[in-house]
Amino acid sequence: MKIKKLTFMTILIFVALLAGCRGESDNSSPKKDDELILAIGGEPDEGFDPTTGWGRYGSPLFQSTLLTYDKDFNIQYDLATDYAVSADGLKWTVELRKDATFSDGEALTADDVIFTFETAKSSGSIIDLSNLEDLHKVDEYTVEFNLKEPESTFIYLLVSTGIVPEHAYGENYNENPIGSGPYQLVQWDKGQQIIVEENPNYYGDKPYFKKMTFLFLSEDAAFAAAKAGEADVVSIQPAFADEEVAGMKLIQLESVDNRGIMFPFEQAGGETEEGAPIGNDVTADIAIRKAINVGVDRQKLVGGVLEGFGTPAYTVADNLPWWNPETTIDDNNLQQARKILEDSGWLENEDGIREKNGLSAAFTLLYPAGDQIRQSLSITFAEMMRPLGIHVIPEGKSWNDLEYLMYSNPVMMGWGSHDPLEIYNLYSSETRGVGYYNANYYSNPSVDDYLNKALRATSESEANSYWKKAQWDGETGFSAQGDAPWAWLVNLDHLYLIDENLEIGEQKIQPHGHGWPVTDFIEQWHWRE
Amino acid sequence: MKNSKGNEPLLEVKNLSLSFIQYKKGLRETKLQVVRDLNMTIHKGEIVAVIGASGSGKSLLANAVLGILPDHALLDGTLNYKGEALTSDRQRQLRGNQISLIPQSVNALDPLMKTGKQVQSVIRKGNKKKAQQSIFAEVGLPIGTAEKYPFELSGGMARRVLASTAMASGADLIIADEPTPGLDPKVLNETVGYMKQLALDGKGIMFITHDIETALKIADRVVVFKEGKTVEIADANNFTGNGEKLKHSFTKQLWNAMPQNAFIEGVNLQGRLPESIETDGQGLKVERISYHYGKNPYLFRDLELYVKPGEAVGLHGYSGSGKSTMAQIIAGYLKSETGRISVNGKTASGSKNPVQLVWQHPEKVINPRWQMSKVLREAGMTDNGLLGELGIRQEWLSRWPSELSGGELQRFCVARALHKDTKYIIADEMTTMLDPITQAHLWQTILRLADERNIGVLAISHDYDLLKRVSNRMINFNHITNV
């Protein structure tokens, strides 16, 4: 009987194939002028409350923020009309615009800003406001933030935190968000879709589209919807990118949504508080890490695994304002990689695997099972290491297992934020073993020094110069030029199929995570004239 | 009733042979011939008995006529019914309609259908209910029987229902396959009576049995079967005297080996049997045993019995009376609800039982996965002399049970039961399924050995004549059951 089941499955597969092969029907469904249907995934489990994290990646849509980025990462005013930082970097004063109202018509004032940040601070969510000593109201439209220590990255919290209304905030706010953003939520069918409409009280430029529907579909279903002409904007995987879909064009957005391998930096032997082992004798050797960084062919990974939809990655923050271009290295250089290994005493044995003092150059590369891109990267990477004499065994694990194993095994990770604090979190000695941050226990006093200086800086440009030095100051740094605790491999392009008549303008470099970031400049989207 | 000459025979069997495709160990395919060159005819109003030991192939003949042989059987020769060849299509049409079967077991009745309905279901024409009622009256079944289910009937009544079914079907040819197994004389005579009645009504009857005595009572002619071969077709009244009128020596032997005749030629068993021996307290003693199955009434209650060493006791009773249950209790297979069994004052312990039972059906008490040598080894039987005397051939030792006939297997069972620690042997219908020659032979050996080793024998059978020949003392089972 079981055989029948399988036969049935095979038939299903056939049916699916046939459906897949179905010729593209003419999608001449009449376009409503000011409505859009998007299938870009990313339904937030916790709803739309900025104090618990909504909107950190990309626009909060229903709320607006004090400051905002333009597409070149310049800070722009949004709700704020001005801000100033004291000389010691501890006091931040922000002035608010006076014409902003929430979608329910109530005015947005300093009280709402204070309420937002206090709620976020006490929510214990992923928004880290521990450095915020207190904040108080100077007048109805002026707020003063007092920090415990200078923190240049504090400005990014002002960029990413949507302001919530004190008068309309309650337990169900996350499902019923009222804000000062360009759109308001009309309907949320969990697991299926949300429908949003224009906020009539929005103080900014009126968006072109009055109504938008976000469908939450699986990759396959989203792609099918695109083919059927049932969605105007669809996020897709690289594997689908070669398909021609009538009436749609492929948009390829550069990102810092990167993938790279985190190498345990210490010798084996340590243990975390939870008892997880720390360190790995093979990857603790800088020669191994450097040789891998030099030997790996990043361009080939982009071409082979990402179908060309991506760029080689050299750091966690490629092309962002705080990125140091000197970190770019010449890779795919087997000769040099071999030389690095041999100079350091790693010699090939008869099996073609290198050894040093009886230690074999072999390690298990872990990746989250079910993430096909990371799996493919891991497998391909392992193949690339073979000619170097480094034996890599790719192995898929659940995130649960990874949380235990990541301190002692190389892991295929992914990061990429619009906030340079991420750099601090990944490379500072202070954050060793704090969750996923610095799980490889990297530590370098000079880097720590630069990172602290970057945090303490009172201006963006000053901060950025220290961020860059932490990467590579000519002698040391956390990039592949220096200690090479990571081998960054690729940045994933974010791919969307959009209606060929839709103009979404230029976009920022996209952060980690598909979905909402593309809506950053949604007010500027419009049909081609 | 040899009046049917000139008439077209009802059933004509010519040069019939039947074989099975069989696999020996491994992949060799062999043909096992079970019936060879069989010839017989049955005319209207005639009863032809087919006699032979169990396993001689006589039931297969019935199946061949009915067309219900298993798939791997190969049939050769001519089968004609009313002058026309019996093809399998025709067999399907005629079966239960023109050709009807009276089966051996009353279990052939549908347990979930009222008997009246069952009989009506085979009637083709006219008022079914009326026809059934008149047949029931004819065979002497009470009016209410039609409304009863088979389990509510006694064995005798059930047999009458079976006969009614055959009568009601209006079939011209009736095949009765072993319809009288171990029946008490009353039921036996009844059953036989219906057969005769059917023959008088102009039906032809093939009467298959191993019971020569019954066969001779009603049959016009007797087909003697031995290992699939027709040895002789004799007129029933040729079986008389010392068999002088019989042509074939096997038939003569068969006739003479019957207990009511010479039993075993040249051997006067009666003379070899010891007189009842007086022994003080020695012997197999059965005290106050009782048994009943579930909610059924007691088969026997406070039954008492003894067998002395060297004594042969005959216990006479009919099928279904509970004597097999008693035998199993005495031999330790079942536990009595009361009383005790003792040998020389001691009850049996867990080790080798000095009381051994020989069962009616040898194939049930031999593991089909054992070679015969293992069967003997299990009992520690190594006495080659005894094996020889029982007629067990050396080559049989390496055979599987399925490769031996019932008579051959029973010899092994006897050998097994006569291991060196055996003090008493219980023979429960031991030779009922066997031909008279084998029967006489087995009894001869057992009685000689009992004599030699002072073994007590309890012979249980429905065959009064046999018991008379093999025992010193006779007990009627009905007299000791206390029910």
Add this chain to the structure above:
Amino acid sequence: MLNLRQRTAVIIILAIVLLSVIMLNGIFMDNDRLTVNLDSKNNAPSLNHLFGTDWLGRDMLARTLKGLTMSMGVGLLAAFLSAWIALMLSLLASLNKTFDYMVTWLIDLILSVPHIVLLIMISFAFGGGFNGVVVGLALTHWPSLARLLRSEVLQIKSAEYVGVSQQLGKSKLWILRHHIIPHLAPQLFVGFILLFPHVILHEAAITFLGFGLSTDQPAIGVILSESMRYLSTGLWWLAFFPGLSLLLMVALFDLLGKNIHKLGGPFQGQRG
């Protein structure tokens, strides 16, 4: 013309040969076929790659063979353990009424829970991966075989020839060894072979659902679930051939079991 027995034997031998070829191929295969080859990815089936290649240019025939071997290994281990549990429990049940009641209860309990659910639960509880799957499969597939064996044991225990052995003073152990075990052995063997297809399909099923073997294992379930994402891009061969091969292998095992059953010992196969 071959007779029935010979035909049966030929089928058995063919099935064994085919299965061995799959397994030996899987074990001793040239690993180069499995390596990533980005220059020839997503190739449709051709003479060079009979089953095509996947999105990393790995030969699908090689992956399928590896996967089948893996499945067979899992199946062998789990079916063996399952058959062992079934045998032990059926013998336990033969000891006395209480044990029999307990075993019957356990059988009914396991059978009353949907197979795949229990399998997923156990597999998950044992930490998933190879061990979890094997333990899960072993603990869920014994009941029907145990039920069969138990009734066989009960039947043979009441057989007259066992009674004869008792009256000949043989011990329980002797009866177990000489009557019961030889009687169960063919049943057990055929049951074991017929467990295979179940076990293998269930392994593939829960692996496909993501509760089974880890995605780095070359298992058919993994291949199938990976391939699902590529179906809508027209890479039909990724799922079709591995699925078909799995089906074929399962059918082979089924054929093998049924024919061995037919061949039996000298006691079976006499009927048609």
